[in-house]
Amino acid sequence: MDLIFENKSVKFYFNNETKIFKASFFGVVNIQLITEAFEFIISNPSDLGTKAVITDLTKLKGTFTMLMDYFEDNLYPYLNSKGIICDAIVLNKDIFTKFSVKKLENAIDYIQIKTFTDEDEALAWIKLLLEK
Numbered sequence: 001m002d003l004i005f006e007n008k009s010v011k012f013y014f015n016n017e018t019k020i021f022k023a024s025f026f027g028v029v030n031i032q033l034i035t036e037a038f039e040f041i042i043s044n045p046s047d048l049g050t051k052a053v054i055t056d057l058t059k060l061k062g063t064f065t066m067l068m069d070y071f072e073d074n075l076y077p078y079l080n081s082k083g084i085i086c087d088a089i090v091l092n093k094d095i096f097t098k099f100s101v102k103k104l105e106n107a108i109d110y111i112q113i114k115t116f117t118d119e120d121e122a123l124a125w126i127k128l129l130l131e132k
Contacts, residue, residue, distance in 0.1 A: 005040055009033035012041065014048055020126060021084075022054045029062035035070060042078050052126040053079065053087040054119065063096035068103065076108050086112040086129050088122035 001013035001022055009030045013022040025034070064071075079087070089101055098115075105113045112129065116122040 005037060007033050007037055010037040012037065014050070016048075019049050020052050020054060020123075021048065021050045022056060024056040024059070026059035027061060029060060029064055031064075031066050034064070034067060038070070038075050042074065047082060051083060051085055051130060053084055054122050054126070055087055055089045056119065057097055057101075058090055058092050060092055060097065061094075063094065063100050065096070065100050065103075068100065068107070071104060072107050076111055080110050084111060086114070086126060088126050089113060089115045090119050090122050091115050091117065 001015045001020075003011060004014050005012040009025060009027055010033065011024045011026075013024065014020075015022075023037075091098055091101060101113075101115055105115070114122075114125060116125070
């Protein structure tokens with residue numbers, strides 16, 4: 001995967017062959033840096049042809065509950081408008097992160113969101129969806 005964006009909280013990757021976008025979060029949750037990263041994606045006019053996203057939260061510390069409105073009002077509608085059909089979220093062990101992701105799953109019904117314990121499972125699920 002090619003690195004396309006990086007700051008102190010997140011790295012974004014894109015695989016040109018599979019057309020899968022990956023967001024990898026790490027360190028203590030920093031709302032400003034995470035929002036800045038997503039605004040970079042939203043304001044970028046190029047269409048990469050992405051149909052699927054992997055969100056890696058395994059190295060994230062803390063919860064992103066304060067970003068829920070942003071996700072529901074800005075990020076997921078944008079992803080939907082670009083033709084993205086799913087987000088495979090690889091969870092860490094934090095109970096609050098799991099709770100936030102469950103809330104997100106219930107709030108978003110136009111993109112399939114599913115949680116996993118490892119990236120290989122997430123990739124297998126994405127491949128099944130893309131083959132349909």
